[in-house]
Amino acid sequence: MILYRPVGHNELALIVESGLKGFPPRLPDQPIFYPVLNAGYAKQIALEWNTKSDTFSGYVTRFNIDNDYAQKFNREIVGGKVHEELWVPSEELSEFNQKIVGHIEIISAYFGTGFKGSSPNLGLGNLSANAEEYLQLMIGMFECNLMDFRGAVVINYKSVFCNYAFWKQFDVSLLKATREDSREKLLPAIKDAWHSNFPGVALPTESEIYEYEAKQLA
Template identity: 45%
Template sequence: MYLYRPVGLFEYRLIENTDFQVFPPRLYWQPIFYPVLNQKYAEKIALDWNTKDQASGYIGYVTRFELADEYLAQFEIHTVGDDFCQEMWIPAERMNEFNQQIIGKIDVVNIFKGEAFTENAELPEIFKVSPNSSKEY
């Protein structure tokens, strides 16, 4: 199954640093990782949220990645709003396991830039990964 994940500039840079192989661990205030089930919903989030959000660097990248249906079957699908707004909730403590299930690389399928976007945006301290993390980013 293909899943999608809208990400901002700083999360994108962390993914890029892994050669597009894994998503970064969740931050202490992010209890879940929520990939979405379709590109339409991912693009809505990227355009409506990421392009207007300073913490996203005013840019939204829509990523697509594949995992085996058998693995994903254990996670419940949540509809949050319109019928097409479907996502899976992956507990933060299972991110390493989830990342190991990704088939191939994480692809960028669309990019939306907000009016305030600049190429030289700096990563806020809150997004820097702890040196105790199990994966280098």
């Protein structure tokens, strides 16, 4: 069964820490984990709710759960017919995560004007850089030393992953560069370094979008 879950930036970071294999435990006041069955519903929450949260960002995750296992949970309609959720008791989330087939994917992302993103962990000097500043640091390293650049992608894989969807939407013409073609080559170079080291793991908004999902996300 294909399911979707809208998440903010902090939850996305925890998903990355799991190896894109599971969702973080619920808080004590959150008795239910509720993925949804419609990509459009997930987009609505990510866009209208998560982008107004403290991280100003919302992501639609997609994942595949063992179909027989999923049948044990109640389906609940919480609005219109597209607002269908699968209600998983929080104490069963650990087992639920074990039933996820493959990786959790991020198929769309939305950002508010206050978005800061994830800072780099190592190797880029400014460890408090926001997502835009981070990209400027990356283009500087890309122009200086390609091997160090590729290494920075690997050692900062969590923050690179979490920022990637924003970087894809960012106007790279705003970046300072010493070579004319650096801006257009930067994201493809990040993507190449990623897939050379993490084969089979799609970056955010890189996964195939199916026809029915495209209509829901439009």
